[in-house]
Amino acid sequence: xxxxxxxxxxxxxxxxLVGCDRQxxxxxxxxxxxxxxxxxxxxxxxxxxLQMSNAAKQQADLLNEQLQQYQVTLRGQYDQKKNxxxxxxxxxxxxxxxxxxxxxxxxxxxxxxxxxxxxxxQQNLNASKLRLIxxxxxxxxxxxxxxxxELGLSTVVTKxxxxxxxYASAVDITDRVAERMRGGIASQPSAETAxxxxxxxxxx
Numbered sequence: 008x009x010x011x012x013x014x015x016x017x018x019x020x021x022x023x024l025v026g027c028d029r030q031x032x033x034x035x036x037x038x039x040x041x042x043x044x045x046x047x048x049x050x051x052x053x054x055x056x057l058q059m060s061n062a063a064k065q066q067a068d069l070l071n072e073q074l075q076q077y078q079v080t081l082r083g084q085y086d087q088k089k090n091x092x093x094x095x096x097x098x099x100x101x102x103x104x105x106x107x108x109x110x111x112x113x114x115x116x117x118x119x120x121x122x123x124x125x126x127x128x129q130q131n132l133n134a135s136k137l138r139l140i141x142x143x144x145x146x147x148x149x150x151x152x153x154x155x156x157e158l159g160l161s162t163v164v165t166k167x168x169x170x171x172x173x174y175a176s177a178v179d180i181t182d183r184v185a186e187r188m189r190g191g192i193a194s195q196p197s198a199e200t201a202x203x204x205x206x207x208x209x210x211x
Contacts, residue, residue, distance in 0.1 A: 042155035043174050045166040045181045049147060052185040059139045066135045070128040077124050081117040088113055150187050154180045 050056040092106045151163045160178060164171060 040160040040178065041162045041164055041174075042151070042158065042160040042178050042180045043166050043171060044147070044151050044163055044179070044184060046144065046147060048181050049185045049188070050143060053188060055143055059136075059143065062139055063132070063136050067132055070132055074124060074128055078121055081121055085113060085117055147184060147188070151180060151184050154183045154187065
């Protein structure tokens, strides 16, 4: 009888201790998970898409103007050489043919230089566009991470149909991020950064 009583007592003590242990342990906060953001939509909501488009257009106009000036310079060099040849006295047909061949070579060389300048201008324009996009992404990143953390999500991915096949609307933080950035909570680029970006575009 005493053996049964001891067993019952031990069982009650164990049950009490287990119950206390369960009361002291709090459920872990929800961590992990993936948030989704549509950067194009954020840019549109903030009007940044138009700003970036206008900046890219200004850069394209500047590069086109420089190309036109360069083309005029090359044409002037060709015309000058042609006039020099025209003023020279040609004693034989052989010299005339040699002169024409040299003019054709100069024309091809100048054409190659112009094409190279155009290709370089296009590269500079593409680089300027990428800088603008990257600058915007860097502005969005801390805000997106903050919003995601508040929702218990630790990772943020950009909306891309080829990567994100389906997701719940609850993890879409696009509107929240846009609203927070519109309120001025997002860190704005410093004047030095803006000047450096503009200077880099002008140098190219």
